[in-house]
Amino acid sequence: MAEIKTLLFATDFSKGSARACDLARSLADTCGASLTLLHVINEFSDRNARKVSAEVYEKLAAEIEKHAVEDMQEFRDRYFKDMPVTTAIAVGKSHEEIIRQAKKIGADLILMGTQGRAGIEKMLMGSTAERVVRSSPIPVLTVRE
Known part of the structure; x- marks a missing residue:
């Protein structure tokens, strides 16, 4: 059986993610693995988003990222307060960013x-x-x- 040293837990802060927390904690503890929590902010892909000014777009993107950081901190404090975890927030297509981040950290x-x-x-x-x-x-x- 392959050894799990690094675990990436991708979360959208939903009920499904919350339910998976116990398993993430258990796996990290049992395997002695490092645990990274990842949230991906989906890029705007709607063609109408391109019609707003760059300034408006940047303000909106900054506001979304600010809320994602706050949500991640709340999620971490609620479910992983007593264990060491790394957090990451990425912007892009969720499935692509999850795989990219997993490769980046060497996730097993x-x-x-x-x-x-x-x-x-x-x-x-x-x-x-x-x-x-x-x-x-x-x-x-x-x-x-």
């Missing part, structure tokens, strides 16, 4: 919560977890909400 495992989408919603929106599972060269463990 990616852990993430997943929501149980079905039907047309899944077909139209897809799933970040599914995209990570399909694309990642690093093993991925998903925890269903």
